[in-house]
Amino acid sequence: MDFDLTEDHAEVRDLAAQILGDLARVERVVEVERNEGGFDARLWETLASSGLIGIALSEDVGGAGLGMGGLVALLEQQGRHVAPVPLWSVVAGAALPLAEFGSPAQVEQWVGPIIEGTAIVTGAFDAAPGQAARLTGLAVDGGLRVTGELPQVPAAPVAQAVVVPVTAEDGGLRVALVPLDRAGVTVVPVAATSNESAGAIVFEDVVLTEDDLLPADGATVTAWTRRRLRIALAAVALGVCEEDLRITAAYTSERVQFGRPVSTNQAVAVRATDAYLDTEAIRLTTHRAAWLLDNPEQGGEEPAEPASLVAKWWASVGGLRVVLAGQHLHGGIGADIDYPIHRYFLWGRQIAFSLGSGDAIAAELGDVLPTAPRIGAPA
Known part of the structure; x- marks a missing residue:
């Protein structure tokens, strides 16, 4: 393979470097860590308005269609500036799987707002392969009753929803899109090593319907x-x-x-x-x-x-x-x-x-x- 960036990916890199260089200077990062809970809302809005949050998503859902190569070019620049925004967990952990596996209603409701920066949906996929998901669900009429705790989820305190696997009582795996204002869901801010926004999410008998579950194999x-x-x-x-x-x-x-x-x-x-x-x-x-x-x-x-x-x-x-x-x-x-x-x-x-x-x-x-x-x- 050719390890040189394509022209499009190089443009993503340059645009990201310019925005982050202007808005994620050291003094701004310190201010966000100390006074804004580890999430730079102003930078997030700018990244969205520049089209960078949707860089990896297909044009069919409003993205730029530059795939993982485009996302890598963007995230490399984020790492250079240690910019406190949840790009990797929102784009790779929520927007991409929703666009690929979500129902038409889920895509319409959430993917566009994620790209536009008006909704933050984070992913919580930390359980290792072969291990049960941290959340377990019992079958109820038309869905699952879910309990469990996610100990550290990126951007949970500022997110509107989370995409997370759930182990059903038959041992099967489902992936759910759960609004964080759902009854029984509690978000508790926690300290992350990187000083970025993070939180524990506790589920206590949270009822999920089929509309909350992605229709694909978990x-x-x-x-x-x-x-x-x-x-x-x-x-x-x-x-x-x-x-x-x-x-x-x-x-x-x-x-x-x-x-x-x-x-x-x-x-x-x-x-x-x-x-x-x-x-x-x-x-x-x-x-x-x-x-x-x-x-x-x-x-x-x-x-x-x-x-x-x-x-x-x-x-x-x-x-x-x-x-x-x-x-x-x-x-x-x-x-x-x-x-x-x-x-x-x-x-x-x-x-x-x-x-x-x-x-x-x-x-x-x-x-x-x-x-x-x-x-x-x-x-």
């Missing part, structure tokens, strides 16, 4: 959505690592000790080089996974599953190494929460453990790679 919707969520998270990690590395390179080149820049010390140069290689690995694996989804003639969803896991593994493992290196190479100032580098460290950690840690992703990857050698098998 297991299919969940796998399809998690694939895109992981690629989206990897794209954010790419931007975080790129900017973390840029800031660190500038600092170590300007910081002088014993009469010479810190960057001229071999240990510093080698650590920074390793961080660069990890960042490039995240870039290549993320772009490849997005490309596979955007080019179904290459095999469709099947090869994209391991590719999305590989991208998320690099984001979790390599990404964590990069932000740790950034902290360490800044020395004592790296621990100063008033200095920008710490925020990239926090975002890197948040991403590393969202939708599966490195070890959890590696275990999933082993399950989907039939050609993987047995442990202890000869080479």
Whole structure:
């Protein structure tokens, strides 16, 4: 594949860089974290009016039709600016699955407003494959009675609805679109590592009708959505690592000790080089996974599953190494929460453990790679 951005994707990158560069400066991010609950409503409105929230959705539902490649280009820039808006969870976790699997009524009611920025619908797909969903539903006339708790959902305090899997009493999986003002639903704000808006959502005998349930097979919707969520998270990690590395390179080149820049010390140069290689690995694996989804003639969803896991593994493992290196190479100032580098460290950690840690992703990857050698098998 060609890893260069297409002309359209490059335009998305440039537009996103311009908007985020103007509206997500460090002082604005600090203000949002401290006074606005970790969600920048003004930036969200601007992203919507520029058409960027709908960049990955098809033109049939009002999007730009630029697929996962377009979303990756956007999210990379978000990561560079650690901009506090829930792009990955809203677009990949809600808008895309609703557009693909929702009923005509669900699409009409929710997808357009999401793209326009007038409604925030977030996704909650954190249960690992093979595990029961965090919510369970008992059959009632015409639907399900749902109980359970989602411990940390991105943007829950500012969202109007959540898209979430539910395990039915027969063991089957359904995916529901639940308005957060429904009787029995409670949202409790919680602190996220990244300081972004997040909340626990508690369901107490919440009655869902068939109108609230996506008409497609729940297991299919969940796998399809998690694939895109992981690629989206990897794209954010790419931007975080790129900017973390840029800031660190500038600092170590300007910081002088014993009469010479810190960057001229071999240990510093080698650590920074390793961080660069990890960042490039995240870039290549993320772009490849997005490309596979955007080019179904290459095999469709099947090869994209391991590719999305590989991208998320690099984001979790390599990404964590990069932000740790950034902290360490800044020395004592790296621990100063008033200095920008710490925020990239926090975002890197948040991403590393969202939708599966490195070890959890590696275990999933082993399950989907039939050609993987047995442990202890000869080479």
